[in-house]
Amino acid sequence: MYHRIEQYQDYIARLFPPTAKIKSGNGRVLSRTVTLQVTDACNLCCTYCYQTHKQHHVMDFNTAKEFIDMLLSDRYAYINTKNSPGIIIEFIGGEPFLAIDLISKISDYFIEQVVKQHHPWATKFMFSICSNGTLYFDPRVQGYIKKHLNHLSFSISVDGCKELHDACRVFPDGSGSYDMAIKAVNHFRSHFHGEMGSKMTLAPANIKYTAMAAENLVNLGYSQIFLNCVFEKGWTAEHAKILYQQLKKLADFLLGNNLENDIYLSIFEENLGHKMAETDNDNWCGGTGCMIAADYKGDIFPCLRYMESSLGNAQPPMVIGTVQDGIMATQKQKDCVNCLRCITRRSQSTEDCFNCPIGQGCAWCSAYNYQEFGTANHRATYICEMHKARVLANVYFWNKKYQKHKENKVFRNNVPETWALRIIDKNELDMLNILAKEN
Secondary structure (H helix, E strand, C coil), X not given: CCCCCCCHHHHHHHHCCCCCCCCCCCCCCCCEXXXXXXXXXXXXXXXXXXXXXXXXXXXXXXXXXXXXXXXXXXXXXXXXXXXXXXXXXXXXXXXXXXXXXXXXXXXXXXXXXXXXXXXXXXXXXXXXXXXXXXXXXXXXXXXXXXXXXXXXXXXXXXXXXXXXXXXXXXXXXXXXXXXXXXXXXXXXXXXXXXXXXXXXXXXXXXXXXXXXXXXXXXXXXXXXXXXXXXXXXXXXXHHHHHHHHHHHHHHHHHHHCCCCCCCEECCCCCCCCCCCCXXXXXXXXXXXXXXXXXXXXXXXXXXXXXXXXXXXXXXXXXXXXXXXXXXXXXXXXXXXXXXXXXXXXXXXXXXXXXXXXCCCCCCCCHHHHHHHHCCCCCCCCCCHHHHHHHHHHHHHHHHHHHHHCCCCCCXXXXXXXXXXXXXXXXXXXXXXXXXXXXX
């Protein structure tokens, strides 16, 4: 399987290994992602969007300046040049390009300040924007991309194929946005020679298009395709059955076209589907102290999903500071951050979940936990059935690949039979087990 492109955080960590033994949640010192929600407005109404309470607010430039100045002061334990050797400035919405003039001013101000201050981040920063592509051809957007291309991580959300994309990523009138998104992708790749990965969001409404969508992206020239199921409730065993069949079909497509070593699909991972060691106790999600985000008011959060635009009335926004007063300025904010940082895999998981025989590779969102239960320290497991289906499909893909290439390896089927038979029949399960035994 083609390996994923090295991420910016890993690139910086490799080139500039930290001298101080400061560990992030996963045991490594990685560059932090700093999110500015420049607007909570969007011109699409995607059915699976977690930002269910978007409005039409836009961040004031002075608020953004205060946030940048606060970050560059290097005086906060939450984020500084020791625990974040580089920095990723992420602009997000809504649709971020609705505020392209603001993004441009903030980017110029950041560069101006890091150069003027001889700041360590002056040579170790990246701007990051993920857009829906509908405003891509705006001359101001084109100008911004040209100007910052060497420090820009840019992507356009494309859910695989027109059927899947237009089932969810729609305008207010219900019309799809696929054609506009693909036109933007093709232009970026041909005119800016930009490699662009794709993040396909799988939801109950579009799960039946998974294989066709991924195949379409491969045929369009994508080599890095990230697929993930939404964390929100709504998944059933029927959806898991569909996902397994779709992934099996996708595996046959890759193997049948000799693409298994040329394409990276995140849903096929070699190191998943087995029991995790008890000592592997870190929180999977970075939303408990490894990220930081600011909204249009200048309130600061551990992650975008703790904002009002995501939480709505479900829970109070989790504010850990303001651009005026700083991070963890009050005792309440300090207590909040300290509680988040105490969260472990053990603390938030039930006994069954912690000792799951296929727990490796199962993901969760701490902010969604908070939204659902009022605490980030209670793990939502609505994607459990989908993870089981994913593991079964990986048993099929990897053992087929090992056989094809005569590799002396085995991808064991650790899915309990009672779980598997909720998703596949006995003949299919026997076939998977025989595959594993043959290897």
